[in-house]
Amino acid sequence: MARSKWILxxxxxxxxxxxxxxxxxxxAVLERMESDVLALRDEIERVYQYRCDxxxxxxxxxxxxxxxxxxxxxxxxxxxxxxxxxxxxxKACTASWDKSQSEISIPASLALExxxxxxxxxxxxxxxxxxxxxxxxxxxxxxxxxxxxxxDVTPSWTYFGAHNGMFRQIPASHREECGSYDPRRRPxxxxxxxxxxxxxxxxxxxxxxxxxGRLSIMKDAAITVIDTLxxxxxxxxxTFSTTASVLNDQTMLVRATKENxxxxxxxxxxxxxxxxxxxxxxxxxxxxxxxxxxxxxSTTGCNVAVLFMTDGQLTTGPGPQEVIxxxxxxxxxxxxxxxxxxxxxxxSLGKDADEVVSKTIACNTxxxxxxxxxxxxxxxxxxxxxxxYYKLYALGLGDGGNKDFVAWVEPYEFADMKNKTGTTxxxxxxxxxxKPHLFLGVVGIDAYMDAMEKIIGEDATSSPMLQRFIxxxxxxxxxxxxxxxxxxxxxxxxxxERATCGLCNNTGYIGIVPEKCPxxxxxxxxxxxxxxxxxxxxxxxxxxxxxxxxxxxxxDLCTIARAKSVNEENSSGSLSTGAxxxxxxxxxxxxxxxxxxxxxxxxxxxxxxxxxxxxxxxxSSSPIENxxxxxAPRIEDGSNANxxxxxxxESSDVAPEPDSTSLDFEIEAPFHNEVAASTETDAIEIPxxxxxxxxxCAPPHNQGFSRxxxxxxxxxx
Numbered sequence: 001m002a003r004s005k006w007i008l009x010x011x012x013x014x015x016x017x018x019x020x021x022x023x024x025x026x027x028a029v030l031e032r033m034e035s036d037v038l039a040l041r042d043e044i045e046r047v048y049q050y051r052c053d054x055x056x057x058x059x060x061x062x063x064x065x066x067x068x069x070x071x072x073x074x075x076x077x078x079x080x081x082x083x084x085x086x087x088x089x090x091k092a093c094t095a096s097w098d099k100s101q102s103e104i105s106i107p108a109s110l111a112l113e114x115x116x117x118x119x120x121x122x123x124x125x126x127x128x129x130x131x132x133x134x135x136x137x138x139x140x141x142x143x144x145x146x147x148x149x150x151x152d153v154t155p156s157w158t159y160f161g162a163h164n165g166m167f168r169q170i171p172a173s174h175r176e177e178c179g180s181y182d183p184r185r186r187p188x189x190x191x192x193x194x195x196x197x198x199x200x201x202x203x204x205x206x207x208x209x210x211x212x213g214r215l216s217i218m219k220d221a222a223i224t225v226i227d228t229l230x231x232x233x234x235x236x237x238x239t240f241s242t243t244a245s246v247l248n249d250q251t252m253l254v255r256a257t258k259e260n261x262x263x264x265x266x267x268x269x270x271x272x273x274x275x276x277x278x279x280x281x282x283x284x285x286x287x288x289x290x291x292x293x294x295x296x297x298s299t300t301g302c303n304v305a306v307l308f309m310t311d312g313q314l315t316t317g318p319g320p321q322e323v324i325x326x327x328x329x330x331x332x333x334x335x336x337x338x339x340x341x342x343x344x345x346x347x348s349l350g351k352d353a354d355e356v357v358s359k360t361i362a363c364n365t366x367x368x369x370x371x372x373x374x375x376x377x378x379x380x381x382x383x384x385x386x387x388x389y390y391k392l393y394a395l396g397l398g399d400g401g402n403k404d405f406v407a408w409v410e411p412y413e414f415a416d417m418k419n420k421t422g423t424t425x426x427x428x429x430x431x432x433x434x435k436p437h438l439f440l441g442v443v444g445i446d447a448y449m450d451a452m453e454k455i456i457g458e459d460a461t462s463s464p465m466l467q468r469f470i471x472x473x474x475x476x477x478x479x480x481x482x483x484x485x486x487x488x489x490x491x492x493x494x495x496x497e498r499a500t501c502g503l504c505n506n507t508g509y510i511g512i513v514p515e516k517c518p519x520x521x522x523x524x525x526x527x528x529x530x531x532x533x534x535x536x537x538x539x540x541x542x543x544x545x546x547x548x549x550x551x552x553x554x555x556d557l558c559t560i561a562r563a564k565s566v567n568e569e570n571s572s573g574s575l576s577t578g579a580x581x582x583x584x585x586x587x588x589x590x591x592x593x594x595x596x597x598x599x600x601x602x603x604x605x606x607x608x609x610x611x612x613x614x615x616x617x618x619x620s621s622s623p624i625e626n627x628x629x630x631x632a633p634r635i636e637d638g639s640n641a642n643x644x645x646x647x648x649x650e651s652s653d654v655a656p657e658p659d660s661t662s663l664d665f666e667i668e669a670p671f672h673n674e675v676a677a678s679t680e681t682d683a684i685e686i687p688x689x690x691x692x693x694x695x696x697c698a699p700p701h702n703q704g705f706s707r708x709x710x711x712x713x714x715x716x717x
Contacts, residue, residue, distance in 0.1 A: 044130065044160050044429050047132035051128070064527045069115065071532040076096060099141055102169060133168075163394075164441075190229070190390050191230040191233075198290070198293065199235045200290065200304075201237045203240070204282075204349075221386040232473030235260075236250050252298050284326065290304065294334070310346075320356060324364065330342070345389045346358035347372060368490055369499055392490055393478065394439040408472040409426075411452075
């Protein structure tokens with residue numbers, strides 16, 4: 001018995017020691033990720049200073065890869081344990097990616113030029129200056145691969161989302177739904193650019209909202225705002241017409257967890273419209289909700305954002321002056337009684353919407369009013385406007401005690417991935433050479449929860465794990481202290497001069513409105529290295545083993561899948577890939593033999609090559625002039641045999657697109673010299689030992705590089 005008394009304490013000590021070790025390792029991983037994301041922030045801020053250099057411009061055109069239309073240089077199949085998708089009819093499929101390159105995503109509404117290129121010079125500028133960070137991204141990913149290997153996982157994505165919607169990430173991978181990704185509407189972006197906050201949405205559901213599809217547009221905008229919130233935030237939604245009420249009968253704000261957000265979104269989708277427009281009832285309900293939340297200490301303790309949307313004029317209840325006085329009084333009470341500063345962001349929807357009350361309330365609470373016109377881009381403008389309130393808070397996170405602010409988000413299912421959960425640590429990026437610091441965007445680093453689960457021994461969806469990220473996310477409350485001029489600059493960006501409150505005489509808004517580069521009009525119009533995958537399905541662009549058995553080399557598997565896609569596209573539909581290859585390959589071999597025989601016969605007929613004739617005598621008759629430019633000889637040192645003075649460049653022939661039956665001839669430098677010195681011949685003998693015949697399976701990859709070379713040569717000439 002005496003011995004057994006020591007067994008339980010010993011076990012408890014061992015368990016405590018093991019738990020402590022897990023906690024230490026978990027903390028070390030989190031600290032490393034925070035350090036890494038701040039280092040990435042520094043790199044993006046560094047390369048931004050070179051955005052106006054001519055070299056940045058020169059290296060940008062035809063030198064980036066698009067997430068939906070480009071083939072990447074070194075694609076490989078991803079280990080299925082790291083990245084699992086369901087493609088086609090639902091069979092398991094592995095996607096491809098390229099760890100040696102980053103890729104660009106741009107929302108479809110911003111990429112309307114030929115080939116999916118953007119027209120906005122600022123977006124083009126963002127693509128170009130972030131290209132300078134690619135060596136850092138590649139090197140860091142290689143370093144991360146070694147670090148995460150001890151946890152038996154591959155590192156996930158590292159990226160930068162610009163404030164204008166441009167997104168660059170590594171590794172390069174293909175997005176399942178083209179043009180749908182906008183970083184500004186992701187929780188990791190808003191969390192890093194605004195910090196913890198209490199958010200109340202006030203939505204007009206009066207009868208007029210049924211006109212012009214306004215209700216649907218408002219729902220989409222409100223849902224976008226809810227989706228962007230993180231576990232660091234608390235939220236509630238008030239609807240109003242003749243009277244006002246809180247969705248889901250909430251009595252206080254609730255934490256923006258995945259479960260709570262889903263309930264609120266379901267309630268938003270169920271909204272119906274009727275009644276008149278009572279502004280006073282709307283703000284009374286919202287402020288009562290906030291008061292009760294503050295009194296019960298169920299708040300984030302940080303900034304308070306009230307988002308007010310209406311499409312009409314006040315038609316019932318107390319008048320405009322009473323509404324303005326109510327908002328002013330409550331804002332003052334919150335500041336005095338709870339030390340909380342509340343800001344109203346108001347949005348007037350359509351030409352008949354109130355402007356006086358909405359704008360006055362925003363100006364009196366240091367907020368922002370945005371008029372939204374009904375036009376072709378109406379729906380997108382509404383969603384962008386309502387989800388951009390974070391920009392005000394972003395201005396206050398650039399310096400002082402907020403300089404190294406980072407944000408974490410609740411574990412979530414990664415975009416374009418099925419049943420793969422991860423988390424993100426992110427940080428805001430600024431141009432710190434101006435005052436106030438200019439907000440550029442947000443950097444982020446993803447991590448799979450598999451590794452976290454192994455380290456800490458907790459399920460990714462468990463309450464203890466969720467609480468860990470809540471504690472990480474609410475650890476710091478950013479202080480926002482902006483001048484009237486800075487606020488008016490933000491108002492100007494959102495709604496033009498009409499939206500400003502007239503409290504600042506400055507019209508330049510340095511530090512808020514980016515200064516244009518001297519050669520902004522010369523930014524390249526064609527950014528992509530190739531557009532080989534444009535218009536193709538996700539299976540064709542990315543899937544590596546759809547319909548194939550597992551093989552030893554994943555890269556071969558990817559090649560087979562690509563060849564299958566191309567052959568099916570070019571065939572009549574009646575022949576299989578194997579049958580086509582069975583027909584084509586023998587024909588190619590026979591063709592090569594015949595070509596060699598003909599060349600040999602020509603040589604014998606003309607007495608072979610000679611070397612005693614002056615090169616000048618052959619300028620008009622040399623067979624070199626008839627060589628296809630796209631198949632020009634390649635010198636052993638890697639340079640093209642063509643030069644500015646080469647007759648090939650002077651030929652008027654237009655190079656045709658290469659096809660799957662093209663033969664590539666690689667000619668070594670000594671033999672090239674022999675050809676150049678030859679004169680009295682109308683045929684060239686190519687020694688077999690100096691010729692390489694390439695019979696490609698013709699993936700679109702090769703065609704893209706040929707097109708890009710031709711385009712570049714055409715532009716240069």
